[in-house]
Amino acid sequence: MPDPACQAVILAAGKGTRMISTVPKVLHAVGGLSLIGHVLRAAAAAGIARPAVVVAPGMEDVSAEVRTRCPDASVHIQLDQRGTADALLAAREVLTNHRGDVIVLYGDTPFIRPETLQQMIGALDGGANVAVLGFVADDPTGYGRLICDERGNVLAIREEQDASPRERAITLCNGGIMGFRCPDLLAMLGRIGTANAKNERYLTDIVGIARSDGLKVVVVTCPESEVMGVNSRQQLATAESIFQARARTRAMAAGTTLIAPETVWFAYDTVTGRDVRIEPNVFFGPGCILEDEVEILANSHLVGAHVRKGARVGPFARIRPGSEVGAGAHVGNFVELKNTRMAQGAKANHLAYVGDSRIGADANIGAGTIFCNYDGFNKQVTENVPADALALGRAEQQVRLGWAERFRARRGKRTQDQPARGGINKPRNTV
Numbered sequence: 001m002p003d004p005a006c007q008a009v010i011l012a013a014g015k016g017t018r019m020i021s022t023v024p025k026v027l028h029a030v031g032g033l034s035l036i037g038h039v040l041r042a043a044a045a046a047g048i049a050r051p052a053v054v055v056a057p058g059m060e061d062v063s064a065e066v067r068t069r070c071p072d073a074s075v076h077i078q079l080d081q082r083g084t085a086d087a088l089l090a091a092r093e094v095l096t097n098h099r100g101d102v103i104v105l106y107g108d109t110p111f112i113r114p115e116t117l118q119q120m121i122g123a124l125d126g127g128a129n130v131a132v133l134g135f136v137a138d139d140p141t142g143y144g145r146l147i148c149d150e151r152g153n154v155l156a157i158r159e160e161q162d163a164s165p166r167e168r169a170i171t172l173c174n175g176g177i178m179g180f181r182c183p184d185l186l187a188m189l190g191r192i193g194t195a196n197a198k199n200e201r202y203l204t205d206i207v208g209i210a211r212s213d214g215l216k217v218v219v220v221t222c223p224e225s226e227v228m229g230v231n232s233r234q235q236l237a238t239a240e241s242i243f244q245a246r247a248r249t250r251a252m253a254a255g256t257t258l259i260a261p262e263t264v265w266f267a268y269d270t271v272t273g274r275d276v277r278i279e280p281n282v283f284f285g286p287g288c289i290l291e292d293e294v295e296i297l298a299n300s301h302l303v304g305a306h307v308r309k310g311a312r313v314g315p316f317a318r319i320r321p322g323s324e325v326g327a328g329a330h331v332g333n334f335v336e337l338k339n340t341r342m343a344q345g346a347k348a349n350h351l352a353y354v355g356d357s358r359i360g361a362d363a364n365i366g367a368g369t370i371f372c373n374y375d376g377f378n379k380q381v382t383e384n385v386p387a388d389a390l391a392l393g394r395a396e397q398q399v400r401l402g403w404a405e406r407f408r409a410r411r412g413k414r415t416q417d418q419p420a421r422g423g424i425n426k427p428r429n430t431v
């Protein structure tokens with residue numbers, strides 16, 4: 001098979017010890033999608049096919065996520081986590097015969113834009129041997145610093161722990177994405193040593209090596225928000241807030257009204273139409289589509305829901321995966337739908353659980369209805385309800401006059417002077 005013009009390698013073998021988690025770092029989610037899922041989407045959007053992903057032994061769940069999101073990716077194992085250069089060498093197999101561009105991405109840097117990746121590829125196609133993605137950090141703590149000469153040419157990248165106080169004051173940092181077009185990339189990687197604070201082989205050392213070989217190294221820059229890395233729960237929360245700010249802006253730009261944007265939480269793939277109105281405190285998990293003129297009222301939670309034109313959901317509604325709310329349909333307060341398709345104009349306005357079912361057009365699910373006779377295959381309201389029928393599942397009311405008094409007398413625990421207990425009266429018409 002011919003080599004793709006650009007080979008992407010995504011490094012994801014680091015365990016992310018600062019996350020304090022049994023879940024590998026790159027599987028932590030932002031906007032309902034794993035960090036590595038975001039990176040794979042960006043690579044695909046930049047037109048980079050068949051990425052190679054480097055994982056650690058035992059990270060089967062990361063491999064599975066990669067294969068789900070990107071079936072043509074190859075997965076490579078880095079046996080020991082001895083640094084980012086060592087990780088890239090784990091993908092030696094895809095680099096050996098590759099003559100074109102190589103773009104290296106980090107699995108914990110989810111917000112890279114496809115346009116920026118294309119700029120990196122453009123720099124390589126324009127004659128650079130190495131392209132480094134730089135950014136000016138508000139707070140450079142933890143990032144590698146770009147050491148430049150007085151004319152702005154980058155000489156080397158220095159990791160925080162190896163930097164002198166003067167170097168630490170530099171705010172131009174390494175975003176973690178690098179591009180290479182060097183026929184002897186593998187040989188250069190082999191020359192990287194471990195003389196640093198962590199005793200690791202740093203990919204970033206390749207910049208100094210390329211310079212000493214007289215190769216051309218360029219810096220492409222981008223905003224900090226694109227290259228923020230997630231190393232801790234704190235940074236995961238920061239990433240989420242950056243993601244949500246973008247998602248809210250995108251929804252409003254598409255014609256959706258958010259009364260309190262900062263209280264509405266979107267997933268990476270939420271689609272909202274024109275003249276959609278979303279009230280405060282609404283959460284969307286993955287797989288939601290809101291067609292035009294949909295209203296989502298306050299405090300609703302939707303995952304995997306297709307809400308068709310002009311439908312209304314909430315307040316306090318929960319829509320679970322596999323559900324469809326038909327055009328103009330209503331799902332009201334304290335109603336839960338699961339894997340249920342409600343056709344056009346159907347209503348379930350109050351206090352209902354509607355699961356694994358098909359609700360016909362204009363049907364009305366009364367208050368307090370639950371679909372619960374699960375037989376292992378289907379759930380039904382006792383029986384299917386034909387169109388235009390009224391289905392009632394109530395036993396007939398029986399009134400036994402004087403029963404309570406006789407009961408008390410029988411038990412002998414009540415005395416004459418205790419007042420009679422009140423009955424329940426239906427409200428009377430006052431007119």
Ligand code: UD1
Nearest residue numbers: 011012013014081082083087107108143144174176202229
């Ligand atoms: C790295 C860069 C730093 C840059 C920062 C940007 C190096 C040496 N440093 O630092 O210059 O400013 O990213 O976010 O590259 N990984 C492996 N195998 C390993 C080690 C790491 O696959 O042996 C993977 C990790 O899973 C992660 C990525 O490489 O996705 C980066 O590693 P990390 O340890 O997070 O590097 P930083 O210290 O953040």
Ligand code: CA
Nearest residue numbers: 108229230231
């Ligand atoms: Ca990192």
